Amino acid sequence: MAAPTTYSIDGEQYIAVMAGYGGAETYGYLSDGVIFKYKNMGRILAFKLGGSETPLPPEQVVIKTPEPPETKIKEELIAKGASVYVAYCETCHGGFGDKHFSQHPDLSKLVLAKHQVFNDIVLKGILSENGMANFSNSLSKDDVEAIHNFLLKKQTELYKKQEAKSVN
Ligand code: HEC
Known part of the structure; x- marks a missing residue:
């Protein structure tokens, strides 16, 4: 994620790097990227020759999409909501x-x-x-209503997809 830095303590050299979510790669991960397997929470890794094994972050947990509330989605607000x-x-x-x-909540999975x-x-x-x-x-308020409608539409689509899969 970030430029590495190096320092030494009592003559032993360390190379430290900050790891985490974000940066230019955010939308361009390769399909076999490790981000699909592990939660990429912010941490600092420091390496030295002969150091111990690098601890891995916890594995990703898939949260089910909750059933969206029964609200009539205002289709005319979706395009604006998406851009805001x-x-x-x-x-x-x-x-x-x-x-x-992201390590921030998935807004297509909001509970009621x-x-x-x-x-x-x-x-x-x-x-x-x-x-x-x-x-x-x-x-x-209008901007927020548009975002909310956009998110409700996403949640509805993903919920339907999830339920269709679990029926089959
Ligand atoms: C700077 C980062 C940041 C931005 C930008 C941001 N959020 Fe958030 N948002 C957060 C964080 C952090 C939380 C988690 C708060 C918590 O755990 O209580 C959160 C939580 C939420 C939640 C509650 C989610 C849940 O399931 O608990 C909603 C809704 C939300 N954000 C909406 C929005 C909307 C809409 C926008 C754009 C207008 C937005 N956020 C922009 C950081 C951000």
């Missing part, structure tokens, strides 16, 4: 379903309780203590 999502949310939350590699407070999360910052900022200074 890309501009304001995707950097952290990333893609959806099997295209989700989170859908109910969606506006308060985005425009009132009720999760800001955990790093989910309040976007009220840059997004309007």
Whole structure:
């Protein structure tokens, strides 16, 4: 992920590198990339000659897509929602379903309780203590409604796909 650095302690050389999710590769992982197997949480790895084995991060866990709420999706808002999502949310939350590699929540897998407070999360910052900022200074209620409709549509598509698979 980052430029390595080197240092020595009592004459022994170490090479340290920061590893984690993000950077230019975010949308270009090769299909056999290790990111598909392991959670790529931020960590620092320090190497030395004759060092011990490198600890691996935990394996990825697939969370099922919860059933979306029964809300009528406003199709006319989807295109706007998608573009606002890309501009304001995707950097952290990333893609959806099997295209989700970020360590931030997959927003196509929101449980009902989170859908109910969606506006308060985005425009009132009720999760800001955990790093989910309040976007009220840059997004309007209409923008957030468009993002929410876009996400509801994604969740509905992925949920249907998942259920169709489990029936077969
Ligand atoms: C700078 C990074 C960042 C950006 C940009 C960001 N988020 Fe988040 N978001 C987070 C983090 C971190 C959490 C987890 C908070 C927690 O664990 O309570 C989160 C959580 C959420 C949740 C709750 C998810 C859940 O299942 O608990 C929603 C909804 C959400 N974000 C919506 C958005 C929307 C919509 C946007 C774009 C307008 C956005 N976020 C942009 C970092 C970000």
